[in-house]
Amino acid sequence: MVERFRVAPGSVTAVTVAGGDRLVVVDRHGRQPAELTVLAADPRAVVDARPDAAATVLRRLVAGPDENGYAAGRILTMLATHQIDQHDAAALRLFGDSSPAGARAGFTVDDDAVVLIAAPAVPMCLSGTDPNPPSEVLVEVHRADPSRPADPELPEPLAEPLWDMRIDAATASSYQVRAGQFVQIIDVAGRQCSDFLAFDADALGDGAECGLDATTTRTIAGAAYPRPGLFGRFYDNRARPLVEVVRDTVGRHDTFALACTAKYYADLGYPGHVNCTDNFNATLSRFGVAARPGWPALNLFYNTAFDAHHQLISDEPWSRAGDYVLLRACTDLVCASSACPDDIDPANGWTPTDIHVRVYDSTRRFSVAVGHRLTPDAEPVLTKPTAFASRTETLTKQFTEYRGYWLPTAFDNFGAHQEYWACRERVAVMDLSALRKFEVLGPDAETLLQTTLTRDIRRLARGQVVYSAMCTETGGVVDDCTVLRLGDNNFRFIGGDPYDGIWLRTQAEKSGLHQVWIKDSTDQMHNIAVQGPASRDLLAGVVWSPPGQPALRDLGWFRFLIGRLGGPDGLPLLVSRTGYSGELGYELWVHPDDAGALWDTVWNAGESYGLAPLGLDALELLRVESGLVAAGHEFDDQTDPFEAGIGFTVPLKTKTDDFVGRAALTERKAHPQRALVGLRLDGNEVAAHGDCVHIGRAQVGVVTSGVRSPLLGASIALCRIAVQHVEPGTRVEVGKLDGHRKRLPATVTAIPFYDPEKSRPRA
Incomplete structure (x- = not known):
């Protein structure tokens, strides 16, 4: 049996091992050092793990009230328990600046121990002279007795819990929480449904049952069925938030249907089967809640969907061991949670298991x-704020989850149309840090990109x-991207999909390219776009270029410079003359630590130019007018570049080298079936993605x-149509x-709708 643990850059992971186990530390993406510290009664518990360097990550840990600080405090407590002074902590140093991707270091365990594995994180050099962003380390524990069933370990608490409660399989429990407190409902072993009920405690004390109400919630949410994690609040029948x-580490739950009932099992031939409704009736009776034949519940971890015939179906849950939903009480509540007893269908993976509940104090702060999981076996990665959030959050509370980051949709006191006109007529600034950046490095870097990209x-x-x-090999588009060349063997790949890095590594392995490193630099470089006719004048006054780099005013289209903000002693940044608006514009890339200073400089300098912030809603207007494509809309892995309107990226005549998908694209170009065109609708109604x-x-x-x-004062659309x-x-x-009862007349037009010669961004 193999257990795997992820060590994020800059963090420490504690792993418990026993005599006979084998510990393996893996440098997943290469060139990433690791530090290994053994805590044990016998210093030789882990063979050949003698310290040879300072434990730099351990020495810098600082305990605090937030999540990271709480985790650090637990590690520091471990050190103190083993009488190790944090400032003297030592470690065995593993790997280094030239270790290949997948490098492994194995250790035999002779006695019980706790092993601390850290991944030091040094900020990436922005200039590209040695762009080696820190990356994660993987830890494998090969257990000595694979036949011994291991109890699933609960995830570490997010903070110091007020209390914990285990809900055994096929049971339910009730509990009380105060306004502002947080309830964490954890799927202990994975694939286990948990129904959740909540009642306003004050109303219940007055004899009124004001509990979660499905109809009210879905009406306020504006959706047929609310799903936790995708809608912010759940309401009672008085339209008050509970x-x-x-x-939500899963993102896929039920539709607010009934908790399982006695009738459900009886109708399927299992009379008398234990069920959540009867369990709820029993546990809630102490609060005076009247029994019901069925409880409308928030069905956490229960996987339902509508099929092609709009029938409600269910399958095994998506949740894995340790997945959880964290809720905040909007008022004093009486709650009940179940560990569903369903063992007659896939609802609980056929085997009911436990649910765990933790409650945290209202003074805690959780993001x-x-x-999101990039692959089925990957750890979930939580949505992050960008480095510019401290500035954008003062301008708006309208944010949406966009591929793992929170990005503004529109700004208070502006709005999508005002932001749009600012970009078309003056200048606008937008946070685009959600773009995925990868450093592609090494002697085989050019060969890999030549093999995987159409250009x-x-x-x-x-x-x-x-x-x-x-x-792909069949010609479908994995992603569109921009690539910067920083040196002979140094490239920066910028795409929209976090899976791009996995794809590149997979292709490198298939091609036998061993001298290339693909390092994720997304969290080492955050960026804003400054777009609009006045963008050059605005930035010329704040971007300094050293000798050997072009001045900003001289920077050509699809070129970049490496300079400084404000002068030779300013913070380093990279500026590219690129954008996604159809206007003259630039993108500015800095280390996250410098993001606030960059935003402030641009914001202050832009006041005289009428600078406005730009959100995703306005960006959608700009990019559709300009005929710019988006993943999941104009292209996917079933759509080729010609069908997606970006056939110019496939130079089959001038690029003689083979690349992934070349044969399929040659065939598709010779026998096209669909193409991207514009539509101008006759009326004012708007066409939507997916309309026939x-x-x-x-x-x-x-x-x-x-x-x-x-x-244009008209409804327009991009359309993939038969040639x-x-x-x-x-x-x-x-x-x-x-598709038949209502039709919107439209006329096929050329694209882009706006500036067809692209003279404005070239200006």
């Missing part, structure tokens, strides 16, 4: 987040940026994106409802 979702990377000059597609496009009864296309253009109907002027209809 709980709000703070965190609002949803968990000819060998033609890319130092200081140049190129826009490219990255495709018809000529007569036959469907000939699908809308990929649609907006109402402020500039027989791409001619501008062709009349089509956008189908609504069932």
Whole structure:
């Protein structure tokens, strides 16, 4: 049996081992040092783990009231228990600046011990001379007795709990929480449903049962069925909020249906089967709650969906061991949680297990987040604020979860249309830090990118940026991206999908390229876009370029410079003449520690130019007008670059080297079936992504994106359509409802709608 633990850059992970186990530390992505410290009665408990260096991460740990501080405090307590002075802590240093991706260091365990594994994190050099961002370390524990069942370990508490409660399989328990307190409901072993009920405690004391109400919640949320983690609050029948979702590491739950009932089991031939409703009735009776034949509940970890016929179906839960939902009580509550007893279908993976509840004090502060897994076996990564959040949060509370980060959708006292016009007529600034950045380094770096991207990377000059597609063997688009060349063997890959790094590493392995490192630098570089006709004048006054780098005013389209903010002694930054608005514009990249200073400098300098902030809602207007494509809209892995409107990224004639998908793309280009066009609708109604496009009864296309253009005063859309109907002027209809009962007349047009020659960004 193998247990795996992730050590994030800059953090420490404690792993308990026993005699006979084997411990393996893995440098997953290469060039990442690790520090190993053994805490044991016998200093030789882990063979060949003798310290040879300072434990730099342990020495810098600081305990505190927040989550990171609480975790640090637990590690420091371990050190103190073993009579180790934090400032004298030592470690065995593993790996280094040249270790290959996947490098492994194995250790035999002779006696029980706690092993602390740390991943030192040094800020990445922005200039590209040695851009080695810190990366995670993986720890494997190969247990000596794989036949011995291991009890699943609960995740570490987020803070000091007020109390813990285990809810045994097939039971339910009731409890009380005060307003502002946090309730963490944990799936102990994974794939175990847990129904949650909550009642206003004061109303209950007055004899009124004001509990979670499905109809009220879904009406206020504006959705057919509310799902925890995706909607913020859940309400009672008086439209008063009872709980709000703070965190959800699963993101997939039930539709607020009934908790399982006696009737459900009896109808399936299992009369007398234990059920959540009867368990709730029993545990809530002490609070005077009347029994019911069925309880509408917040069904955590229960996986339901609607099939193609709109029938409600269920399958095994998505939750893994240790996944949780964190709720905050909006008022004093009486709550009840269950560990569902369903063992006659996949609802609990056929085997009911335990649920664990922790309650934290109202003075604690937890970030609002949803968990994402890049691969099925990966640890969930929680949504993060960007380094510019301290500035944008003062301008708006309208944020949305965007690929693992919180980004503003619109700004208070501005709004999407005002932000849009600022970009078209003056200048606007936007946080684009959610873009995924990867340093592709080493003697095989150019070969890897030449093999995986459609563009000819060998033609890319130092200081140049190129826009490219990255495709599958069948020609579908994995992602679009820009690539910067910082040196002969140094490239920066910038895409939208966090999976891009995994794809690149997979292709490197398939191609036998061993002298290339793909290091995630997303959290080492956050960026803003400054876009609009006045962007050059604004930035020329704040960006300093050293000798050997172009001045900002001289920076060409799809070129970049490495300079300083304000002067030769200012903070380092990289500026690229790129953007996603269809206007003259730039992107500015800095280390997260410098983000606040960059924002303030741009914001203050922009006052005289009429600078406005720009959110995602305004960006959607800009990019559709400009015919710029978006993942999940114009392209996916079933759509080739020609169909997505970015066929110019596939130079089949001039790029002679083979690349992933070349054969398929050659065939697709020779026999095209669909193409991306524009639609201009006759009326004011807006077409939406997924709307069918018809000529007569036959469907000939699908809308990929649609907006109402402020500039054109018309509803416009991007549409993927059969090549027989791409001619501008062709009349089509956008189908609504069932596609036939309501039609919106439209005319096929060329794209982009705005500035078809792209003269403005080239200006």
